[in-house]
Amino acid sequence: VACAAIGFGTKLILDNNLEFLKGKPSKVNLSVKKTEGKVVDTVDMEDIGKQAVFCRCWRSKKFPYCDGSHNAHNEKCGDNVGPLIIKKKES
Amino acid sequence: VACAAIGFGTKLILDNNLEFLKGKPSKVNLSVKKTEGKVVDTVDMEDIGKQAVFCRCWRSKKFPYCDGSHNAHNEKCGDNVGPLIIKKKES
Numbered sequence: 001v002a003c004a005a006i007g008f009g010t011k012l013i014l015d016n017n018l019e020f021l022k023g024k025p026s027k028v029n030l031s032v033k034k035t036e037g038k039v040v041d042t043v044d045m046e047d048i049g050k051q052a053v054f055c056r057c058w059r060s061k062k063f064p065y066c067d068g069s070h071n072a073h074n075e076k077c078g079d080n081v082g083p084l085i086i087k088k089k090e091s
Numbered sequence: 092v093a094c095a096a097i098g099f100g101t102k103l104i105l106d107n108n109l110e111f112l113k114g115k116p117s118k119v120n121l122s123v124k125k126t127e128g129k130v131v132d133t134v135d136m137e138d139i140g141k142q143a144v145f146c147r148c149w150r151s152k153k154f155p156y157c158d159g160s161h162n163a164h165n166e167k168c169g170d171n172v173g174p175l176i177i178k179k180k181e182s
């Protein structure tokens with residue numbers, strides 16, 4: 001019985017683990033407004049001066065704006081995310 | 092020896108699994124321009140008409156624009172991400 005339990009437990013853990021290795025889907029947003037059903041931000045162009053830099057890594061403390069936190073996230077996770085820059089055309 | 096191997100293997104798998112349960116940091120971007128070191132997009136305000144909707148879930152097939160894929164991602168992962176809308180002020 002003990003042996004079967006070990007076998008069963010091992011199989012259970014292995015299954016979970018393989019699911020993870022196969023790429024079990026993970027949340028993108030870990031901390032921004034988690035009580036909201038969906039975080040959508042709307043910004044008026046007229047309120048952007050020369051340019052604004054918007055966060056797409058969901059790690060910024062100034063969300064929806066980028067504060068450079070994508071760099072630490074990329075390093076930690078081997079990721080390659082970066083911000084969206086909205087700017088006035090150079091004249 | 093077989094017993095020790097089982098014990099060792101179980102411990103190994105368990106450790107990995109617990110690391111996962113504790114929230115091993117995950118990539119945000121799974122498929123967009125993964126050969127680039129950092130994906131930064133720059134858009135000129137003058138090229139946005141009345142409004143543009145930008146992806147922040149990294150699942151859009153029209154990246155950097157949103158194509159609604161955030162909804163399937165949110166449902167699958169229990170997440171709550173949504174796009175950034177840049178628009179002209181209503182007059």
Ligand code: FES
Nearest residue numbers: 055056057066069
């Ligand atoms: S801090 Fe999130 S993209 Fe820069």
Ligand code: FES
Nearest residue numbers: 146147148157160
């Ligand atoms: S498809 Fe990514 S935010 Fe809409």
